Amino acid sequence: MFRPLSIFIGSRYTRAKRRNHFISFISLTSMIGLALGVLAMIVVLSVMNGFQQEMSARILGTVPHASISARQPLDDWQAVAGVARKHPEVLGAAPFAELEGMLSYRGAMQPIQLQGIEPALEAQVSSVGQHMVQGRLDDLQAGEYGVVIGEITARRFQLKVGDKLALIVPELSSVPGGISPRMQRLNVVGVFKVGAELDSSLALIHVADAAQIQRLAPGQVPSVRLRLKDLYQAPQLSAAIAGELGEGFSASDWTLTQGSLFSAMKMEKTMIGLLLLLIVAVAAFNIIATLIMVVADKGADIAILRTLGATPRQIMGIFMVQGSVIGLVGTSIGAVLGVLAALNVTQLVGWVERLSGQQVLSSDVYFVSNLPSQLQGTDVLLICGAALILSFLATLYPSWRAAGIQPAEALRYE
Structure with a gap:
């Protein structure tokens, strides 16, 4: 089956075992960082949705x-x-x-x-x-x-x-x-x-x-x-x-008496989501570091492809594909684990309470005795979309540098 050159070589670079193990470690770290960021955002926002739903049912069910x-x-x-x-x-x-x-x-x-x-x-x-x-x-x-x-x-x-x-x-x-x-x-x-x-x-x-x-x-x-x-x-x-x-x-x-409370909860959810997005942003910076080192390591290969007729746009596409694959894999893993954790966080907290003998949420202090969670598909889509966009943006600068490599300069000392 025909595949564009950029996709073919970019996917090969992603699967290949690199000579530089440090680059492989940074690439793995980027995937793990993205997965953890997406996982944390899905779980935290689901728990906040659960608390908001619980507050709505209790307070707005009474007033x-x-x-x-x-x-x-x-x-x-x-x-x-x-x-x-x-x-x-x-x-x-x-x-x-x-x-x-x-x-x-x-x-x-x-x-x-x-x-x-x-x-x-x-x-x-x-x-x-x-x-x-x-x-x-x-x-x-x-x-x-x-x-x-x-x-x-x-x-x-x-x-x-x-x-x-x-x-x-x-x-x-x-x-x-x-x-x-x-x-x-x-x-x-x-x-x-x-x-x-x-x-x-x-x-x-x-x-x-x-x-x-x-x-x-x-x-x-x-x-x-x-x-x-x-x-x-x-x-x-x-x-x-x-x-x-x-x-x-x-x-x-009810908005005249309780509206400020729910507006504050909505703002709190937005601010916490933005703060957790920084975890994803850090992982995206790791993708930049990974691709810059890959470009330096593959300088000779880039030069050979250029002499064989590859255009700067194709070279740029190779590394954009490689970085996007890292982002896609990390985001997918984080989304799957996050959805599973959000659906079972109440049972997980109950298991931790039974194992440790300590109650995380005491009904004497808090208005709920368990950790509520409500998974919303829109939240998952927004989180995954933001992670993929940041991952794609992280590939632009290293790919632009790779496209600017001159074959003669790259092969001079080979």
């Missing part, structure tokens, strides 16, 4: 994806929910109330964000019911002022189901200053553990009790909470639903 409210409390929240459910992207809708206050127990106080929910409908819009460690959401009954608190709050106050604590909320009044505190006794009926900051800042009560605390009329709710199929469409979709409902309705979404 509202979007909410629809009006200037006045909603008298008929079912009508608003009906308009929202007409969109196929909306998975669920439920009445929702939100207020801030202070929890007080035996002289200790803590700021808290209270969410008023309808326990029967909460499973449609939230996953907090899946993270209950004590009690159930159904234990929240209208008029009983029950509360479900986070695990950190329960541990801080040493609370358990059945204990009572006080809620202090600010209220507008006619007293000097315009604001007076209002107190409401709450009964602990459950404890949840999401595994994030929400365990210390969030508590749940029945939406009817929240409306009573806010002094709303019976049956009124402040807003309707939505759960969406695609979280990242929340700003556009919620604004569209508010527009359909007419003037006076407004929308809010």
Whole structure:
């Protein structure tokens, strides 16, 4: 089968055993460096994807994806929910109330964000019911002022189901200053553990009790909470639903409260990826060193090829093929090992924990007890593409030097 001269000779140079073993060692080092760089990038980015997915499932599964409210409390929240459910992207809708206050127990106080929910409908819009460690959401009954608190709050106050604590909320009044505190006794009926900051800042009560605390009329709710199929469409979709409902309705979404956290995680992933790319860049510099020494070692061969009619472009192609093969082999090995490691990193960490007797991620310190990993094909393609591009760029200068060798000068001392 016909093959171009550059590819034929370049591939032969790659397979041939060189007289200079140091050059062979540098070439092997370049392949190993590329493989390790690609392996590290795939594993680290997959682990970061896993943490981001875990955070999304825990935090964004608890806070509202979007909410629809009006200037006045909603008298008929079912009508608003009906308009929202007409969109196929909306998975669920439920009445929702939100207020801030202070929890007080035996002289200790803590700021808290209270969410008023309808326990029967909460499973449609939230996953907090899946993270209950004590009690159930159904234990929240209208008029009983029950509360479900986070695990950190329960541990801080040493609370358990059945204990009572006080809620202090600010209220507008006619007293000097315009604001007076209002107190409401709450009964602990459950404890949840999401595994994030929400365990210390969030508590749940029945939406009817929240409306009573806010002094709303019976049956009124402040807003309707939505759960969406695609979280990242929340700003556009919620604004569209508010527009359909007419003037006076407004929308809010998770990007207003949690957007900075996920933007920071995205930036962190980008910066770590760029830092790990330096490993690949170092391996690419090794390819430059390898090819420069090969060019010096093959000076006589280059001169003979030139006298036989090879053009500078063909000579340049020979060494570009050789360097590209080194990059291709190293990248392929790293990609295969990286994919295998990313798919099994959770099991590998578990095996290391059992072997050493030490827990890498303690659930008492971190919000997860295992190392999550999510392999994304786009990450693998970008990493392999960047490695191959750097490998190809590393061949340009040595190949240009090889193409500039003059036959007479190269053969003078042969």
